[in-house]
Amino acid sequence: MANKEDMRRQVDSSRFTQQARVLRVLAHQSRLMIVDRLSRGECSVGDLHELVGGDLSTVSKHLALLRAHGVVEDRRERTTVYYRLLTPCVCNLFTCVTQVLKERGR
Amino acid sequence: MANKEDMRRQVDSSRFTQQARVLRVLAHQSRLMIVDRLSRGECSVGDLHELVGGDLSTVSKHLALLRAHGVVEDRRERTTVYYRLLTPCVCNLFTCVTQVLKERGR
DNA sequence: TTCTTTATTGGCCATATTGTCAGATAGCGA
DNA sequence: TCGCTATCTGACAATATGGCCAATAAAGAA
Numbered sequence: 001m002a003n004k005e006d007m008r009r010q011v012d013s014s015r016f017t018q019q020a021r022v023l024r025v026l027a028h029q030s031r032l033m034i035v036d037r038l039s040r041g042e043c044s045v046g047d048l049h050e051l052v053g054g055d056l057s058t059v060s061k062h063l064a065l066l067r068a069h070g071v072v073e074d075r076r077e078r079t080t081v082y083y084r085l086l087t088p089c090v091c092n093l094f095t096c097v098t099q100v101l102k103e104r105g106r
Numbered sequence: 107m108a109n110k111e112d113m114r115r116q117v118d119s120s121r122f123t124q125q126a127r128v129l130r131v132l133a134h135q136s137r138l139m140i141v142d143r144l145s146r147g148e149c150s151v152g153d154l155h156e157l158v159g160g161d162l163s164t165v166s167k168h169l170a171l172l173r174a175h176g177v178v179e180d181r182r183e184r185t186t187v188y189y190r191l192l193t194p195c196v197c198n199l200f201t202c203v204t205q206v207l208k209e210r211g212r
Numbered sequence: 213t214t215c216t217t218t219a220t221t222g223g224c225c226a227t228a229t230t231g232t233c234a235g236a237t238a239g240c241g242a
Numbered sequence: 243t244c245g246c247t248a249t250c251t252g253a254c255a256a257t258a259t260g261g262c263c264a265a266t267a268a269a270g271a272a
Contacts (some may be wrong), residue, residue, distance in 0.1 A: 016138040019203045022210075023133035028230085032122040032129075045249060058231055060250055070210035079239050079248045087209040093202040096195065097125045103193040104128075104176035134260085151219060164261055166220055185218045185269050 025069045026090065030054070031062050034083075038072060039091050042084040131175045132196065136160070137168050140189075144178060145197050148190040 026032060030052045037043055037051055049059045063083055066072045071090065075082050132138060136158045143149055143157055155165045169189055172178045177196065181188045 014135070016135045016142070018207055019200065020133050020135045020138055022203050022206055023129050023138075024229095027126050027129035027133045029120070029122045029126045030230095032126055036122070055232055056248090057233080057250075061230085064250080071206075076238080076249095079246090081249060087206045089202065089205045089209055093199065093206065094125065096199040096202050097128050099195045100128055100177075100193045100199065101124055103195055130259095136260095155219095160260095161262055162218090163220070163263080167260080170220075182219090182268080185216085187219060 022069065022071075025065060025071060026093070028062070030059070031066060032094075034059075034062060034066065035071065035085065035090055036094065038083060038085040039088065042075075042082045044080045044082050046080070048083070128175065128177075131171055131177060132199070134168070136165070137172060138200075140165075140168060140172065141177065141191065141196055142200065144189060144191040145194065148181075148188050150186050150188050152186070154189065 026035065033052050034048050037048065043051075045056070045060060045063065048063070049056050052059055052062075063072065063074070067074060067083075071085070071087055072083050073086050075084070132141065139158050140154050143154065149157075151162070151166060151169065154169070155162045158165055158168075169178065169180070173180060173189075177191070177193055178189045179192050181190070
């Protein structure tokens, strides 16, 4: 273990900390768009870039984050990298959030 | 509408932006603890403070954030303020996140 | 009114997150 | 090898978030 920072980040693996980590990774417009799209099938970085816009490197970083947290997986084919969802159940999560939004609306 | 900042924040109300906002509010250890506790019934700020620790003012700010996003509601009785969950369905969300964590584990 | 309890707000600093640009890197074909 | 396409990484600036302390507010009791 390298330093104090790593300690602080890794040691606390309480239920809530873990949940918060996953939620943080998903709590971003672009990443939600990406996950939503991937839930309908594998996509290349280029496709996703076209989907969310902005700089390609930004998209790449969002993907790296999702990958680092085990939400997606990548596969290279020639010069193209394809991403796919590792946790299809995040779709239920979308449903839940939508429910919260509705419930809140009243 | 006051200024450009407000514009930028409010104008974009796409499905994903709204979802991301809700997720961001929940994506914090202390706030998850608070919501979890409130899902089992109304609590005073003091109770919640005892639960999550740290500074009372920090807890109060977490509550203010949850309130601003319509997740909780408060009620004052004498000098004590009680909070309660407005969106019980966030519990399903907990279940979903747990599922993602499990699915990811393999 | 003044004091006490309970909670909120403002100021400030440290850290985290996001986005952009420029420069690597990987794979492959000429 | 060189060049091309597709993607990633590093450095950096801008903004957002989280936490603590001190000051303030709200409600009621003395």
